Amino acid sequence: MARRWRLFAVTAVAGVVVAAGKWATGSIGAAAVLLVFFLVLAVATSPLVFPRPVTAAATRADSRPVVYWRPGCPYCVRLRTVLGPRADQVQWVDIWQDPEAAAIVRGFADGNETVPTVVIDGEGFVNPSPRWLKEKLQPA
Numbered sequence: 001m002a003r004r005w006r007l008f009a010v011t012a013v014a015g016v017v018v019a020a021g022k023w024a025t026g027s028i029g030a031a032a033v034l035l036v037f038f039l040v041l042a043v044a045t046s047p048l049v050f051p052r053p054v055t056a057a058a059t060r061a062d063s064r065p066v067v068y069w070r071p072g073c074p075y076c077v078r079l080r081t082v083l084g085p086r087a088d089q090v091q092w093v094d095i096w097q098d099p100e101a102a103a104i105v106r107g108f109a110d111g112n113e114t115v116p117t118v119v120i121d122g123e124g125f126v127n128p129s130p131r132w133l134k135e136k137l138q139p140a
Contacts, residue, residue: 007072011042047071050080051087053094056101065090065136068105068117075127076116082130089137090118 015038022031043049050069059066067090069076080087095102095113105117108124118125118133125132 005046005071008042008046008048011038011045015039015042044077045072045074047094049077050094051092053092053097055098056093056104059091059093062091065133066093066119067091067133068093068095068101068119069115070094070096070113073115079116079130079133083134083137086134086137090133 015035018038019031019035022028022034047053053069056066067076067079069079069092071094083090093101095105095115102113104119104124105113105115108117108119109126114126116127118128120136
């Protein structure tokens with residue numbers, strides 16, 4: 001569980017340290033801007049921006065596409081951002097929470113845990129274009 005939040009914590013702490021340094025030199029405005037920037041970046045790379053993850057086993061009962069992802073992956077964040085409200089039309093599986101999901105991704109990605117990996121009707125697509133997936137989904 002801690003592994004999922006590591007990038008969030010490092011980014012948030014870095015923001016506090018950088019802002020404190022600016023504050024100490026008297027640049028209070030710059031400190032505030034930097035702190036906000038780092039905190040927004042921390043949240044953007046955290047599990048908070050993704051719908052609640054399900055397990056790989058739970059996806060078998062549902063015909064929706066499956067997106068295998070992991071916290072801190074910039075390509076996953078980009079995919080989530082481009083999908084916008086349509087992100088609820090897919091199932092999100094965190095490969096760091098589910099060893100079976102990691103094995104599924106390795107099967108599609110030549111033994112690597114490359115994410116995002118999207119599975120539609122049993123066919124896997126490693127790091128597809130977010131726009132491609134958005135087009136595959138039905139209109140919201």
